[in-house]
Amino acid sequence: MRRLTDEEIIHSIKAGKTAAFKELVKRYESRVAATVIGMLGHCPEAEDVGQETFIRFYNGLNSFQGNSSVATYLTRIAINLSLNELKRRKRRALFLYPKPVEEMGLASDDTLSALFDEEREIVQKALDQLDPKFRMVVVLRLIEGFSTAETASILKLPPGTVLSRLARAQAKLKEILVTKLGEIE
Secondary structure, three states: OOOOOHHHHHHHHHOOOHHHHHHHHHHHHHHHHHHHHHHHOOOHHHHHHHHHHHHHHHHOHHHOOOOOOHHHHHHHHHHHHHHHHHHHHHHHHHHHOOOOHHHHOOOOOHHHHOOOOHHHHHHHHHHHOOOHHHHHHHHHHHHOOOOHHHHHHHHOOOHHHHHHHHHHHHHHHHHHHHHHHOOOO
16 A cells, blocks of 8 residues: 655645544654654653644644645644743743752653663753753754754754754753763763
8 A cells, every 4th residue: 555645644634534634643753752852851741742733733734835844844843832841841940839840850750761771861961951942953953863954944044053053052962961971082
């Protein structure tokens, strides 16, 4: 059986075929999850943001014109929703809770993070320390594997800004990791 193109799936979804939407979710759920987890870490909110990404895509399907790929469009939604969640976390931490966010269990979920090895946890903690504008670039370029041009398109930034932020993010990550682990070759 032939694999449907994204355009055919979109057409089927618009025609009301729920199986087509399930196929789209199946096709892109791992990419969306990687983006959201890259931005938020392993936490309860990550699953919610992942689900909301697909809900937003579905609800805004009529505005999707196909100028970018479905993957790019979903990634952009995931990034925007992740940034919103980071802002909510900051507000909650600053105004509602006297304890640090990490002590409230909002920054990590021990049961999920136990599935990953120690190095990934260390890298994720280092990523969490980056400003979101730098973290977005690292997640898209280095974790998700988007090209500089694709990353620029997703983030609506000039390619030079993407490269600059990536270089600054890598320098900051190295600084964080050297402090944590010692000299990195």
